[in-house]
Amino acid sequence: MTKAIRVHETGGPEVLRLEDYDPGRPGPGEVLIEHKAIGLNFIDVYYRTGLYKAETPFVPGGEGAGVVIETGEGVTGFSPGDRVAYCVTGGAYAERRTIAADRLVRLPETVSDEQAAAIMLKGMTAWYLLRRTYQVKAGETILYHAAAGGVGLLLGQWAKHLGATVIGTAGSKEKVELARAHGFDHVIDYTKDDFAAAVKELTGGRKCDVVYDSVGNDTFPASLDCLRPLGMFVSFGQSSGPIPPFSINLLAQKGSLFATRPSLFTYIAARKELETAARDLFDVVGSGAVKVAINQRYPLADVGRAQADLEGRRTTGTTVLIP
CATH class of the missing domain: 3.90.180.10 (Medium-chain alcohol dehydrogenases, catalytic domain)
Incomplete structure (x- = not known):
């Protein structure tokens, strides 16, 4: 049977x-x-x-x-x-x-x-994030949370293959090193560093074109502070809990940002x-x-x-x- x-x-x-x-x-x-x-x-x-x-x-x-x-x-x-x-x-x-x-x-x-x-699931998730939700181009800068996770290790390599500068966050020394070995140019240990401040420093103040976030509660609203004006915030998971309700006016205050919650x-x-x-x-x-x-x-x-x-x-x- x-x-x-x-x-x-x-x-x-x-x-x-x-x-x-x-x-x-x-x-x-x-x-x-x-x-x-x-x-x-x-x-x-x-x-x-x-x-x-x-x-x-x-x-x-x-x-x-x-x-x-x-x-x-x-x-x-x-x-x-x-x-x-x-x-x-x-x-x-x-x-x-x-x-x-x-x-x-x-x-x-x-x-x-x-x-x-x-x-x-993870690979096609990386596909739609990089090729459909926001079409990443060579020379752009992206931030991906949970870089050592299943989607992260695939997306980091794929984004690098597309010519992007790839920044990630991870929660331990071992995970930081793992992400670096899979396409990420820079990996921030969020248990030690303020990732929003680190992103600003790494990009010379320009910040990112897009932020991909499957963590949810723990990384919001700081993820918005990692985006350039008119940048896009992509929330596609909530491993730390759901993002709490927020006023849509926050997107205007942070630089006329775009925000989306897509599903594969x-x-x-x-x-x-x-x-x-x-x-x-x-x-x-x-x-x-x-x-x-x-x-x-x-x-x-x-x-x-x-x-x-x-x-x-x-x-x-x-x-x-x-x-």
Whole structure:
């Protein structure tokens, strides 16, 4: 019998239960895949705790890579044996799953199963941040918080590949060094230094064109002080808690700033954009311009410990679960 992690009630890591699970046969437009690797992301924690809502019981997890086992009626783009990967909103913490074929992308030989599972959500997040939300150009300066995290280590390299000056923040000497080894020109240890003051000094007072912030409460509103006039503040997560309500007049006071709260799934809702995101991502990874740091591997059954380590900031780079 196939196994999966199911959540019957929201709470701590202990609610993640390994159970027998029947993924079912693929219906029209669907594919049955066998996972080779599954990605771990902070959004999985948000669903487990109830911060993001899902109807219980549910199988968490949003990204994975594996092999097509069976195709349903009307599926023409995939065949049994094809290597595929995906990024959706749930259902990945399982040995096998059914999924809509139009959410799958084919894997090139230059990208391994573990790499794909580790980068579909994080890598396509880096894609939309750098290429859609704000199109970073050569010569521009960006600030990225949590530089040693999964998205950060990918985005730092990609932004450097685009010709940007890349500034990051991290919370320890080890994480500072890790970020520097992955594209960041400057990394500020926020436990020791005022990052807004450091950014001003590093840029000679010009500050940044864009700030990417997945931390939330702990880095706001100081992130706004890192932006040049007409700069853009991009809030795409809240690992330290949500940003408190603020007056929109603050953006005018700080220099007529732009602010946005984007989500990956809006950017890849159209099949064409999903294919573009995956192609661009696989190109930079396959070429070696962006290297994937898979720094932790856990058995799927041990996902509770994996999520606890993620929440406790004891992980770096990307983490995969092995069924």
